[in-house]
Amino acid sequence: MTKSSQSNGKRTATARRSSGDKPVSVMDAKGKSGRSNDPGLDKDELLLLYRVMVMTRMMEERALNLQRQSRIGFYVPCTGQEASHVGTAFALRDSDWVFPAYRQPGIMLLRGAPTQQIVDEWYGNEGDLCKGRQMPVHNSFRAINFVSISSPIATQLTQATGAGIAAKYRGEDTVVMTYMGDGGTSENDFHAGLNFAGVFNAPVVFVCENNHWAISVPLERQTASETIAIKAEAYGMPGVRVDGNDVLAVYQVAKEAVQRARQGKGPTLIETVTYRVGPHSSSDDPTRYREDSEVEAWRKRDPIERFKAYLKTKRIWTQDLEDEMRAEIKTEINDAVKQAETKANPSPASMFDDVYRDMTSQLAEQRDELLSSGQLGPDEEGAFPL
Amino acid sequence: MAVMTLLDAVNDGLKTEMAHDDRVVVFGEDVGKNGGVFRATAGLQDEFGEARCFDTPLSECGIIGTAIGMALYGLRPVPEIQFLDFIYPAFDQIVSEAAKMRYRSGGEYTCPMVIRSPYGGGIRGGHYHSQSSEAYFCHTPGLKVVIPSTPADAKGLLTSAIRDEDPVMFLEPKKIYRTMKAEVPAGEHVVPLSKGRIVREGSDCTVVAWGAMVEVCEKAANELANRGKSIEIVDPRTLVPLDENIILESVKKTGRLCTVYEAPKTGGFGSEIIAIVAAKAIEYLEGPITRVTGFDTPFPYTLEGIYMPTVQRVVKGVEKTFSW
Numbered sequence: 199m200t201k202s203s204q205s206n207g208k209r210t211a212t213a214r215r216s217s218g219d220k221p222v223s224v225m226d227a228k229g230k231s232g233r234s235n236d237p238g239l240d241k242d243e244l245l246l247l248y249r250v251m252v253m254t255r256m257m258e259e260r261a262l263n264l265q266r267q268s269r270i271g272f273y274v275p276c277t278g279q280e281a282s283h284v285g286t287a288f289a290l291r292d293s294d295w296v297f298p299a300y301r302q303p304g305i306m307l308l309r310g311a312p313t314q315q316i317v318d319e320w321y322g323n324e325g326d327l328c329k330g331r332q333m334p335v336h337n338s339f340r341a342i343n344f345v346s347i348s349s350p351i352a353t354q355l356t357q358a359t360g361a362g363i364a365a366k367y368r369g370e371d372t373v374v375m376t377y378m379g380d381g382g383t384s385e386n387d388f389h390a391g392l393n394f395a396g397v398f399n400a401p402v403v404f405v406c407e408n409n410h411w412a413i414s415v416p417l418e419r420q421t422a423s424e425t426i427a428i429k430a431e432a433y434g435m436p437g438v439r440v441d442g443n444d445v446l447a448v449y450q451v452a453k454e455a456v457q458r459a460r461q462g463k464g465p466t467l468i469e470t471v472t473y474r475v476g477p478h479s480s481s482d483d484p485t486r487y488r489e490d491s492e493v494e495a496w497r498k499r500d501p502i503e504r505f506k507a508y509l510k511t512k513r514i515w516t517q518d519l520e521d522e523m524r525a526e527i528k529t530e531i532n533d534a535v536k537q538a539e540t541k542a543n544p545s546p547a548s549m550f551d552d553v554y555r556d557m558t559s560q561l562a563e564q565r566d567e568l569l570s571s572g573q574l575g576p577d578e579e580g581a582f583p584l
Numbered sequence: 585m586a587v588m589t590l591l592d593a594v595n596d597g598l599k600t601e602m603a604h605d606d607r608v609v610v611f612g613e614d615v616g617k618n619g620g621v622f623r624a625t626a627g628l629q630d631e632f633g634e635a636r637c638f639d640t641p642l643s644e645c646g647i648i649g650t651a652i653g654m655a656l657y658g659l660r661p662v663p664e665i666q667f668l669d670f671i672y673p674a675f676d677q678i679v680s681e682a683a684k685m686r687y688r689s690g691g692e693y694t695c696p697m698v699i700r701s702p703y704g705g706g707i708r709g710g711h712y713h714s715q716s717s718e719a720y721f722c723h724t725p726g727l728k729v730v731i732p733s734t735p736a737d738a739k740g741l742l743t744s745a746i747r748d749e750d751p752v753m754f755l756e757p758k759k760i761y762r763t764m765k766a767e768v769p770a771g772e773h774v775v776p777l778s779k780g781r782i783v784r785e786g787s788d789c790t791v792v793a794w795g796a797m798v799e800v801c802e803k804a805a806n807e808l809a810n811r812g813k814s815i816e817i818v819d820p821r822t823l824v825p826l827d828e829n830i831i832l833e834s835v836k837k838t839g840r841l842c843t844v845y846e847a848p849k850t851g852g853f854g855s856e857i858i859a860i861v862a863a864k865a866i867e868y869l870e871g872p873i874t875r876v877t878g879f880d881t882p883f884p885y886t887l888e889g890i891y892m893p894t895v896q897r898v899v900k901g902v903e904k905t906f907s908w
Contacts, residue, residue: 328690340692360653390646555749558825
C-alpha cells in the first residue's frame with residue numbers, strides 16, 4: 199500500500215510535500231497582490247484574461263451538459279486549470295505557435311478562434327473545420343497557429359521542438375509554447391522533446407500543467423522526482439515551478455520564459471502546480487479512485503474566484519460587469535449550439551478527402567463503391583465507453 | 585549522365601534538391617560530420633552548412649517528431665533513420681501524427697517530409713539490420729511508400745518524394761547500395777510517384793518485385809528464357825499509392841502472376857497485389873498465383889542466403905504458375 203492510498207483504497211496525489219522552493223506566486227490565496235512581481239497588466243488586459251477564463255468555464259459546463267444529454271459524444275473539462283493555460287498563453291504574440299495537449303481550450307478563445315467553429319467540432323458536423331474526423335475537443339486552427347490536437351500523449355513536445363528549430367533556421371523570432379500534463383512527462387516524447395530542445399537551443403517554452411492526476415494515476419506514480427520542474431536540469435534548461443492557480447504568476451513566469459526564447463537564450467520548462475478538479479473526461483468517474491476531501495480542498499483554491507478577488511482589490515470588478523459578461527457569453531454559446539444542431543453530418547464522400555493532397559485511384563474507387571452501395575447509414579451508433 | 589551506384593545516386597539526389605530548394609534540411613544520427621554510416625549524406629554538411637545537414641541525439645522518436653514540427657512550420661525535412669530496423673521508437677509519430685495530420689486538421693496542417701531509411705537483407709546484418717518492414721507503412725493511410733531498384737530511380741523518386749506534399753517513407757535497398765551501378769541523369773531528374781516500371785517485357789508470366797528483389801527476378805527471367813518461358817517483370821516503385829494499372833495490364837497480357845518479396849510471407853505487400861489482381865483480373869489467369877517470399881521467422885544471420893528469395897526459388901515460383 200503506497201503512502202498515498204487511504205484505508206478505503208482511494209488515493210490522494212498531493213500527500214507528498216516536496217522540499218525546495220515554494221512555487222512562484224503573485225496573488226495570495228485571497229487574491230491580494232502585495233508582491234513586487236505583479237506583472238502590472240492594464241485594465242483591458244486583466245478583463246480579457248478574466249473573460250477568457252470565465253468563458254472557458256461556462257463553455258465546459260455547457261459541453262458537459264450536452265454530453266450528459268447525448269447531444270455530443272464526449273468532452274474533456276479543465277475545471278480548476280483555467281489560469282494555468284490561459285495565463286501562460288497570454289505571454290505569446292499572435293505569430294507565436296502553440297502545440298497544445300487536449301486540455302487547453304481557453305487558449306483557442308484567447309487567440310480568437312470563432313466560438314461557432316469550436317462548437318461545430320464538438321458535433322463533428324459539416325461546419326467543423328476538421329470535417330468530423332476526430333472526437334470532440336481535438337480542435338485545429340491554422341489561422342491562429344494553434345496546432346491540431348491528437349490523443350496520443352506528449353507527441354506534441356518533439357514537434358514543438360522541431361517547429362522551434364525551423365523558426366531559428368528561418369531566422370524568425372517565433373516562440374513555440376507547448377503543453378503537457380504530469381502524465382505526459384513519463385512519455386518518450388517528453389525526454390526526446392526536451393533533450394532536442396536543449397541540444398539545439400530551440401525557442402520553446404514547455405508548460406507542464408501538473409494537475410496531479412493522469413486519469414486515475416496519481417503524481418507519485420508518474421515520477422520519483424521531487425518536482426517536475428527539477429527535470430529541466432537534466433536537459434540543460436531552466437525549470438520554474440509556479441502556482442498554477444495564480445493567473446498573474448503563470449503569466450509572469452511565462453513572459454520571462456518567452457522573452458528568453460525570443461532572445462535566443464533557449465528553452466524553459468515551466469511546471470504549473472494546479473489540480474484537476476473535474477474528471478479526466480466525460481467518461482471518467484473520479485469518485486472511484488480519488489478522495490473527495492482532496493478535491494474539495496482544491497475547489498476552494500479556484501483560480502477564477504481568486505482572480506475575481508484580485509480584480510475587486512483593484513476596483514475593476516463589479517457585479518454589473520460580471521452579470522453583463524456572463525449574459526453575453528451565455529448568448530454566444532447558446533447561439534453556437536443552436537446553429538451547430540442545425541447542421542448536417544459531413545458527406546460520406548468527404549470521408550475520402552485529405553488523406554493525401556491528391557485523391558488516389560484506390561480512394562476514388564472505395565468512395566464510389568460506398569456511394570453506390572446504398573449503405574450510407576451505420577448499422578448502429580457507437581458510444582465511447584471510457 | 586554519369587554511371588554511379590544507387591548510394592551515390594541518393595547522395596546526388598539530395599545534393600541537387602537541396603541546391604534547388606532551401607526548405608530542404610537533412611538530419612539524423614551520424615549524417616552530418618560523418619556523412620552517414622553508409623555515406624549517403626557525404627559532403628552535404630560541407631556544401632550546405634550545419635544548419636541544413638546536421639547530427640541529432642540518438643533518438644528516432646526525437647528525429648521524426650522534430651521533423652514533423654519542421655514540416656508543419658514550412659520546411660521540407662528529410663530525416664534519416666539509420667536502419668529501418670530502428671524506426672520503431674518513431675512509429676507513433678509516423679502513424680499517429682505524420683500520417684494523420686492533413687486528414688485530422690481538415691487539410692489545414694500538412695506534413696511534407698521524407699523519411700529515408702536503408703532496408704532489407706543481404707549484408708550479414710541479422711535481425712536488426714535486415715528487416716523489410718514496408719508492410720507496416722503500406723497499411724497506414726496517409727503515408728506514401730517508395731522503393732527504388734535502380735540508381736536513376738533512386739535519384740528521380742527521391743526528388744519526387746521531397747517535392748510531394750505528403751509524408752513519404754523512402755526505403756533504400758541496402759543490399760544493392762554499392763553493387764547496383766548504372767547511368768543517372770545529371771542535374772534535375774524527376775521520376776513520378778505512383779508510376780511503375782516495366783523492367784523487362786515478356787508474354788508468359790508477370791513477376792512483380794521491388795528493391796533488391798528486382799535483380800534476382802531478372803536473373804531468374806534469364807534462366808526461364810532458356811527454358812522457353814518469357815517473363816515480364818514489373819517494378820511498382822511506389823507501393824502506396826500503387827500503380828495498379830501497370831500490373832493489371834501486364835497480367836491481362838501474360839495470364840500469370842508471381843509476386844516476389846523478401847519480407848516475411850504473412851501480410852507481406854505482395855499479398856495485397858495478389859488480392860488486387862484476384863479482384864480485378866482473375867478471369868485472365870491461366871494458372872495459379874504464387875508468391876516467393878521471406879519466411880515467417882525473424883531474419884537470420886548465418887542462414888540469410890537461404891532466407892531471402894534466391895534465383896532458384898523465383899524460378900520454381902514462376903514455374904508453378906504454369907500448371908494447375
